[in-house]
Amino acid sequence: MTISTRTLVEVRDAVADGAATAVDVCTDYLDRIAATDPSLHAFNRVTRERALERAAMLDRSRVADDHRPLLGVPIAVKDNLCTRGVATTASSRALDGFVPPYDATVIARLEDAGAVVVGKTNCDEFAMGSSTENSAFGPTHNPWDLARSPGGSSGGSAAAVSARLVPGALGSDTGGSIRQPAALCGVVGLKPTYGRVSRYGLLAFASSLDQIGPLTLTVRDAALLLEVIAGADPCDATAAPNAVATYADGLDGDLRGIRLGVPSGLLEDGVDADVGRVFDEAVAAFRAAGATIADVALPHASYAIPVYYLIATAEASSNLARYDGVRYGHRASLDPATATLTAMYDRTRSEGFGAEVKRRIMLGTYALSAGYYDAHYLKAQQVRTLIRQDYEAALESVDAVLMPTSPVPAFALGDKVDDPLQMYLLDVFTVSANLAGLPAMSVPAGFTPGRLPVGAQLVGRAFDEAGLLRIADGYERANGWWRESPTL
Amino acid sequence: MEFEPVIGLEIHAQLLTRTKIFCGCSTRFGAPANSHGCPVCLGLPGALPVLNRAAVELGMRAALALGCQIAATSVFARKNYFYPDLPKGYQISQFELPLATGGHLALPGSGVEVGLTRIHLEEDAGKSLHEGFADSQRKSYVDFNRSGVPLIEIVTEPDLRSPSDAKSFFTTLRDILVTLDVNDGNMEEGSLRCDANVSVRPAGQSALGVKAEVKNLNSFRFLERALEHEIGRQTDLLRAGDRVVQETRLWDAASGRTAAMRSKEEAHDYRYFPEPDLPPLQIAPPWIDEVRATLPELPAERRARLVRDHGLTRDQAEQVMRGRAGLTEYFEEVVAASVPARAAINWTLGEVTRTLNEADDQVDALRQRVPPAALAALVALVEQSTISGTVAKDVFEQMYASRESAATIVDRDGLAQIDDADALEVTVREVLASHDDAVSQYRAGKHGALGFLVGQMMKATRGKANPKLVNELLRKAIDD
Numbered sequence: 001m002t003i004s005t006r007t008l009v010e011v012r013d014a015v016a017d018g019a020a021t022a023v024d025v026c027t028d029y030l031d032r033i034a035a036t037d038p039s040l041h042a043f044n045r046v047t048r049e050r051a052l053e054r055a056a057m058l059d060r061s062r063v064a065d066d067h068r069p070l071l072g073v074p075i076a077v078k079d080n081l082c083t084r085g086v087a088t089t090a091s092s093r094a095l096d097g098f099v100p101p102y103d104a105t106v107i108a109r110l111e112d113a114g115a116v117v118v119g120k121t122n123c124d125e126f127a128m129g130s131s132t133e134n135s136a137f138g139p140t141h142n143p144w145d146l147a148r149s150p151g152g153s154s155g156g157s158a159a160a161v162s163a164r165l166v167p168g169a170l171g172s173d174t175g176g177s178i179r180q181p182a183a184l185c186g187v188v189g190l191k192p193t194y195g196r197v198s199r200y201g202l203l204a205f206a207s208s209l210d211q212i213g214p215l216t217l218t219v220r221d222a223a224l225l226l227e228v229i230a231g232a233d234p235c236d237a238t239a240a241p242n243a244v245a246t247y248a249d250g251l252d253g254d255l256r257g258i259r260l261g262v263p264s265g266l267l268e269d270g271v272d273a274d275v276g277r278v279f280d281e282a283v284a285a286f287r288a289a290g291a292t293i294a295d296v297a298l299p300h301a302s303y304a305i306p307v308y309y310l311i312a313t314a315e316a317s318s319n320l321a322r323y324d325g326v327r328y329g330h331r332a333s334l335d336p337a338t339a340t341l342t343a344m345y346d347r348t349r350s351e352g353f354g355a356e357v358k359r360r361i362m363l364g365t366y367a368l369s370a371g372y373y374d375a376h377y378l379k380a381q382q383v384r385t386l387i388r389q390d391y392e393a394a395l396e397s398v399d400a401v402l403m404p405t406s407p408v409p410a411f412a413l414g415d416k417v418d419d420p421l422q423m424y425l426l427d428v429f430t431v432s433a434n435l436a437g438l439p440a441m442s443v444p445a446g447f448t449p450g451r452l453p454v455g456a457q458l459v460g461r462a463f464d465e466a467g468l469l470r471i472a473d474g475y476e477r478a479n480g481w482w483r484e485s486p487t488l
Numbered sequence: 489m490e491f492e493p494v495i496g497l498e499i500h501a502q503l504l505t506r507t508k509i510f511c512g513c514s515t516r517f518g519a520p521a522n523s524h525g526c527p528v529c530l531g532l533p534g535a536l537p538v539l540n541r542a543a544v545e546l547g548m549r550a551a552l553a554l555g556c557q558i559a560a561t562s563v564f565a566r567k568n569y570f571y572p573d574l575p576k577g578y579q580i581s582q583f584e585l586p587l588a589t590g591g592h593l594a595l596p597g598s599g600v601e602v603g604l605t606r607i608h609l610e611e612d613a614g615k616s617l618h619e620g621f622a623d624s625q626r627k628s629y630v631d632f633n634r635s636g637v638p639l640i641e642i643v644t645e646p647d648l649r650s651p652s653d654a655k656s657f658f659t660t661l662r663d664i665l666v667t668l669d670v671n672d673g674n675m676e677e678g679s680l681r682c683d684a685n686v687s688v689r690p691a692g693q694s695a696l697g698v699k700a701e702v703k704n705l706n707s708f709r710f711l712e713r714a715l716e717h718e719i720g721r722q723t724d725l726l727r728a729g730d731r732v733v734q735e736t737r738l739w740d741a742a743s744g745r746t747a748a749m750r751s752k753e754e755a756h757d758y759r760y761f762p763e764p765d766l767p768p769l770q771i772a773p774p775w776i777d778e779v780r781a782t783l784p785e786l787p788a789e790r791r792a793r794l795v796r797d798h799g800l801t802r803d804q805a806e807q808v809m810r811g812r813a814g815l816t817e818y819f820e821e822v823v824a825a826s827v828p829a830r831a832a833i834n835w836t837l838g839e840v841t842r843t844l845n846e847a848d849d850q851v852d853a854l855r856q857r858v859p860p861a862a863l864a865a866l867v868a869l870v871e872q873s874t875i876s877g878t879v880a881k882d883v884f885e886q887m888y889a890s891r892e893s894a895a896t897i898v899d900r901d902g903l904a905q906i907d908d909a910d911a912l913e914v915t916v917r918e919v920l921a922s923h924d925d926a927v928s929q930y931r932a933g934k935h936g937a938l939g940f941l942v943g944q945m946m947k948a949t950r951g952k953a954n955p956k957l958v959n960e961l962l963r964k965a966i967d968d
Contacts, residue, residue: 082534095533102527104534201534207764237538237766315764318566321577322531326630336626345570368568368759377761 008073008167008221009248012114015072022055022072026116029074033118033165036488040141042150042160044079046119047086054116068114069228075110076160076169079120080127081212082201083107090203091135092125094323094352096330104201105236106170106212106229113228118166121156125354126320127177127205129153130426133417134356141413142185143486144452148410151181157215158185162453163488168216168225172202174209175308176405176430179442182215183405183455186444186481188472189215190222193463194437195240197226198233204319206312207238209434217482219443219473223247226465245466255289255474260458261296261398270428272408274448279404282445282456282475286402289478291471296394296401300386301432307387308431309424310367310380316357317364323352359420388436395438395461400471403429405442405455433459443472444481453481490691491726493719494699495648495684496605499661500639501671502612502679503546509611509638510537510580517677521617521631529636531575536765539564543609543638544769546670547587548779550640551607553668553786556591558776562608564763569756573614573630581610583760587640587769593664594788595656596806602657603645612637634678640670646685646696651715655708658682663787675706682711687732688722697722698732702746704739714739718746790816798829807837812844814851818860825864831871835863839884847888857888866894878951879903906953909961912945915953916961919944927966938962 006014014020030048037043051074058072077083080090082100084107089095103111110117124134132140132155140155142148143163150159154171158181161169171178173191182189190213197212204210214225227247233239262283271279287293325331325348332347353361367376394401407428416423433440438459445456456475460468476482508515511528527535551558565583586608593602614635618628642661648654662680665671672679682705687697702718705711717739722732736755737746785793787809794805794816808816819836823829840863844854866883869875875883875898886897898904906912919941920927929937938959945958 080534082532088533090533098533100527100532100534102532199534200536203533204765235538236536238536238764314761318568318578318759318761321568321570322533322575324570324572324577326572327530327575328532341572365759368761370757370759373759373761 006164006167007218008070008216009218009224011167012069012071012073012224016066020072022058022116023052025072026051026055026074026118029166030118033160036163036165039146039488040143040159040163040165041138042121042140042156042163042165043076043119044089044091044122044137044156045087047117050086051116051118054111058114058116066114068112069224070110071114073115073168074118074166075115076119076121076157076166077107077110077117078123078127078154078157078169078171080123080172080203080205081107081120081170082203083117083120086120088120088203089136090126091123091137092323092352092354092357093136094329094349096352098328100201102201105198105233107201109229110170115228121154121160121169121171123156123171123177124153125357126203126316127153127172127174128316128356128360130176130180130423131411131413131417132156132181133413134354136354139413142410143488144186145410147412148452149184149413149415151184151406151410153177153181154189154215155181155185158182158187158189161185161187161215161217162486164485168214168221170212170225170229171215172205172210172212173434174205174312175427175434178213178215179430179440179455179457180406180426182442183457184410184453186447186453186455186484186486187215187217188219188222188441188443188482189213189455190226190441190465190469191433191439192226192230192465193240193439194434195238196230196242196439196463196465198231198236198239200233200235200239204315206315207319208315209308209312211434219469219476220248220251222441223251223469223473226469230465240463242463247466247469250466250470251473252470253474253477255286255291255471255478258286258291258471258474259294259398260286260291260400260402260471261294261394262402263298263301263394264295266298266301266429267403270407270425271404274450275404275407275409275454278446278448278454279456283402285479286475289474291474293402294398296398298387298390298394298401298432300383300390303383304387304432304435305424305428307380307383308427308435309363310376311384311435313360313364314367314377315364317361317368320353320357320361324348325352356420384435387432391432391436391438391459399460400468401459403457403459405429405457409448409450409452409454429457438462439465439468441468441472443476445479446481447484489727491688491723492691493649493651493686493688493715494646494696495651495654495686495715496646497644497648497654497657498683498685499642499658500681501550501642501665503543503638503640504669504672505540505542505546505638507540507542508636509540509543509609510636513636515637517679519633521629522633524633525635529575530632531577537580537763539766539769540638544587544771545779546638547607547609547640548771548776549668549783550642550665550670551588551591552776552780553664553783554591554593554604554607554642556588556604556607558588558771559585560771561585562587562769562771564609564766564769565760566763568759571613571616572628573616573632573635575614575632575635579611579613580763580766581641582608585768593657593660595653595660596788596791598653598656600647600649600653602647605643605645607640607642610639610641611635612639651712651719654684654715655712658711659708660787667784667786678706681706684711684715686715686718686722688719688726697726698734700732700734700746701736702739703736703749710739710741713744714746717744721746798823798833800829800833804833804837808833811837811841812851815841818851818854821860822863822867825861827864827867828871831867835867839881843885843888854888857891858884862887862893869894869898873907873954874898874904876905876951876955878946879905903952906949907957909957912949912953912958912961915945915948916965919948920962920965930966
């Protein structure tokens with residue numbers, strides 16, 4: 001079996017059965033990263049030595065019947081997740097030199113489950129963007145076409161899984177940052193229900209929207225990863241106490257009786273013709289597998305983009321205030337004899353943040369300012385409630401809402417980065433799941449004639465990841481687009 | 489024209505929790521700089537706050553004791569501003585929906601009722617250190633030990649009308665918070681801090697004047713002096729036909745003046761918004777009842793009870809409460825040992841207090857030397873006329889010195905009162921014989937002369953004679 005065809009479950013089983021050692025597996029993947037990543041730039045940092053040490057430790061301390069769910073599985077994590085002793089940058093100069101003294105809760109849970117973290121993946125700076133071009137360290141390239149963007153902001157994680165550099169990765173999703181790159185790179189991406197996964201150790205972008213989730217080749221792999229990272233956390237007051245299901249056990253492939261809702265009103269404008277065609281085929285495939293398709297109305301969904309860009313930027317303007325040069329990260333070099341405190345702040349933050357981050361801090365600061373708060377932030381919160389109510393109403397009659405993940409396939413690097421509004425509009429189908437707090441996932445649904453992957457998105461009921469995964473798995477079994485891999 | 493000051497106070501009180509409000513770090517004062525820190529209270533990337541239940545309960549204690557309404561749902565909010573001792577770039581506080589609203593505090597003596605606007609929970613910032621280092625000319629340092637220590641902010645209505653009332657409010661509030669074990673009352677360590685909003689207006693006018701916020705009033709004396717100065721400053725401005733400018737002013741104790749710190753235009757826009765990292769704080773009635781059940785008796789309640797249950801005058805109640813810590817409890821235990829309250833309070837405020845003051849002892853020492861039951865036994869000897877009040881004072885002094893019981897001392901020293909007329913007869917004759925003058929005066933109608941003769945009798949019996957009996961015997965002997 002070649003590495004490029006292995007799923008996360010297969011890698012885990014190979015180690016658990018003794019067919020391969022953790023070190024063998026880790027070395028294979030690290031070699032593949034070393035050979036391929038220079039053309040992709042999916043990683044900001046590969047922790048080769050640490051990963052091999054840990055794999056060796058796993059092999060040494062192996063006990064019989066070690067059934068840890070991720071035993072010996074190499075995992076890549078987005079560079080906005082704190083890793084103790086390993087630089088964590090969120091792809092920003094602002095965090096130059098910052099080495100976290102602690103692990104994010106999800107990192108600790110991965111390692112407890114036997115996983116081997118092999119590196120930190122590239123992303124848009126502080127997860128702000130949809131193309132991974134807003135990285136201080138340069139963009140990631142789409143494995144299906146190196147001239148194109150992998151999407152973003154978790155573009156590095158999506159590209160790494162797509163190129164089979166790792167069998168699974170973690171990303172974060174504030175307005176589509178797991179699902180959109182998953183769609184553009186042809187992999188599975190899951191944004192859990194808000195509160196399903198602890199955010200402790202995730203560098204906050206927009207605290208009421210951020211969720212960490214898996215990017216994998218298959219739905220079953222995503223289910224397994226979610227099972228490991230999900231659950232209550234005494235370090236995160238917003239992590240929900242709801243019991244975590246054994247998600248992978250419920251995947252029976254049966255779509256009969258499943259009801260799906262397509263918000264056709266929302267899809268009338270702005271969807272690329274090739275994406276539209278692939279999506280129509282996906283709808284037909286669901287139907288063929290026994291699901292029923294109904295039309296659903298999401299009357300306030302058209303406000304999702306402005307609402308999202310008010311709330312997310314407002315929270316970001318506050319969340320990024322801590323990057324002030326006082327305690328860690330970049331600090332402007334000034335003459336202490338003459339420099340004022342204000343000058344230190346101004347220079348440090350001007351030098352540390354990129355253009356998109358500055359733009360969002362300014363937008364968010366404005367939205368929260370005295371005299372503007374009611375008209376902007378408060379109004380956006382009110383509309384957010386309406387959007388959530390739309391989904392709740394729709395999900396009373398259907399099991400999940402089905403729509404394209406992204407209105408366009410992977411776009412050329414440099415194509416949209418100078419037009420922020422155009423870039424923001426790419427989030428049209430993804431942001432509402434974050435605003436409503438609902439679980440949503442993107443599954444590979446086919447290819448454009450130019451052989452660019454297209455994703456179909458499912459949005460489910462709160463804390464019903466089990467139901468969502470079951471539907472996605474049913475579709476995947478009937479189609480298996482994930483088996484197609486990019487040639488590199 | 490007469491001017492009237494209008495004053496409202498904002499008081500920050502550190503809550504006596506073991507750990508900080510959003511993390512498990514210690515709140516202990518005086519530790520080496522930056523030894524109590526973690527990702528949460530240092531504002532490291534990715535760290536999240538988790539609310540300390542003990543801080544909420546202490547806030548609830550203060551709110552309940554001050555008669556506030558505790559909100560079923562209160563919401564934490566971020567107060568955004570940049571300063572090096574504020575690690576996250578925002579302070580987690582409460583804004584639109586505070587922990588508690590309403591409530592009031594009556595000033596002792598004057599009876600002025602001061603309304604409370606609100607009580608909210610928040611975290612303290614770290615401490616900037618601008619002096620005391622070799623390179624302080626070029627650098628400032630920050631100690632984050634205090635960062636994340638829980639506070640309540642208590643905001644009053646503008647109900648105060650004089651610096652002395654403001655001082656009285658602050659001292660009364662401090663006593664309550666200390667009694668509640670909510671705050672240690674230590675203003676030197678900064679665990680209790682006060683800011684004041686002050687304006688003046690022509691007497692009789694109902695509209696408020698333009699106010700100044702005066703900061704750094706960290707002692708009772710500074711509060712009073714700063715308010716006096718600031719009221720004078722504003723009054724002088726208005727008398728001269730000038731206007732008061734809305735601004736924040738800083739009290740400088742050294743110069744005894746307030747100085748402008750920042751104007752209204754320079755005021756921060758804190759961009760408050762609900763803290764997304766913390767769910768709304770829900771407080772159900774059973775939790776409130778649970779906390780209410782643990783409240784100790786507050787000063788005003790205690791004063792009222794002492795007057796009501798023991799028939800003390802208001803003045804006696806205040807005196808015993810203002811006495812050494814535990815004196816009221818001592819008094820009540822003496823009463824509980826079947827001593828009439830009037831005798832018990834006279835003893836407590838008289839001999840007991842005098843002895844404690846002279847020895848500079850605490851009530852603990854008193855309890856060891858003269859437990860409430862022992863004092864009760866002594867008072868009983870007086871009530872039964874076994875000894876006179878004068879003798880009793882001497883006996884108390886001996887009890888305090890030797891820890892012996894009253895009965896032991898009275899027996900051994902033969903101090904029991906002489907109630908036997910026969911036993912006194914010889915002495916009566918002797919006294920009358922040696923004071924002819926007084927006897928003649930009495931016979932001439934100067935009844936005061938009898939008192940002199942009684943005194944001579946007491947002297948001759950070393951205070952042991954029953955004064956009432958002596959009176960009767962003398963009168964009878966002279967009349968015969």
